[in-house]
Amino acid sequence: MRSRPLTAAGLLLLAPMLCGQNTAYQPDPAWHAPLEAAARPNPLAHRQAAMAGGRKLFQRNCVECHGEDGSGLVRKHAADLQLPIVQEQTDGALFWKITNGNPDRGMPSFSRLPEAERWQIILYLRSLKAGRAPVPN
């Protein structure tokens, strides 16, 4: 008798797990940072030493979907961060996107990271331009 709620709870948990959740990635034309946010400069722009911390944070938080080199994992339908469409965005726009995420497309919010760490990630992200080797640790 006691096992019935257990079984039901287990099935409820496992069913969606086994279905997965990602849909095919397509750039979201509606995902734009507000102008004010896009205009924010990176306060760490002149502290390139902070990029090493950005690399560590990228490894911890981003490679899962965007890959080691930021080119995006096809299986995860994640954006290629080397593309001009990403690299041409302002630091402020990228900060806004990291902060808010895009839940409809599977990009979570990283507002749990301190602000300075989000700016550090952007410093590192700039080193991922196509043709450039990622900054070593």
Place this chain on the structure above:
Amino acid sequence: MPRAVPLLWLALAATALPAQESPYFVTYDHHLEEPGNLEISTFSTTGIPRSGQNLFFAPYGEFEYGLTARWTTELYLEGQATSGEGGLFTGVRFENRFRPLKREYPVNPVLYLEYEHTSEGSRILKEVVGNDGDVVDSNSLAGGVWNNELEAKLILSSNRHDWNLAGNFIAEKNFSAHEGVEFGYALGASRPLATMASGGDCVWCRENFVAGIELYGGLGTTYGFGLHDTSHYIAPVVSWQVGNSSTLSFSPAIGLTRQSTPLLLRLGYSYEVRDAARKIARWFGGRP
């Protein structure tokens, strides 16, 4: 099959990710599990009671999965052991958290719904509601009384200047007893000890620690709303991201009223597994 369990555990552990955990034990903030990731945690609540009562140890396991970026689902299994009374399994909880808004706002709401099938012997104190208080019944009595409960929470949470401030309002209905709806609250504030990441890998760096404080307690029931005969706790909390794979957390909670257990010691260990659904499906012969 039993042999497969430790192998599955090892396979999952091999791909563990940094947990980046909130330090709270009771309060929820608005951060949900990342989609596709499974967080496996073990927690324990040790109750140091007044003289004449028995010390208890209540461990519980948590499996938290990010269904989408706005929906996290969790399964809990819990038990307890009381000195001189032995141990017992005290039930399961199945919980869901939904984030209705897509963007970050100054205050971010999350809706929480949980089904509990737990015995009166439950001591994990994952939340405090109604007139919950000091342990009075022995395991032999309490362990045989099972309840089906539905619990809802309104979670409000805000990140400001690297601080997280969170508040939860709790309403719980026990469908197995005529005790009205029970209410409770939880408040939390926390902040990382450092707000910039250093370049190298380090274990003891300040950036790996988050510290804060929680305040939680009961607010009576629909038959008597308020603070009368309710228990309340204040609890410093700290979490430590150990290496790149897991998080340890600790919180001593001090009872503030006569109804409260004088001291609760909470300990937690979590790690996060990426792409868990795919790995589990593959394990059971699914398509990679």
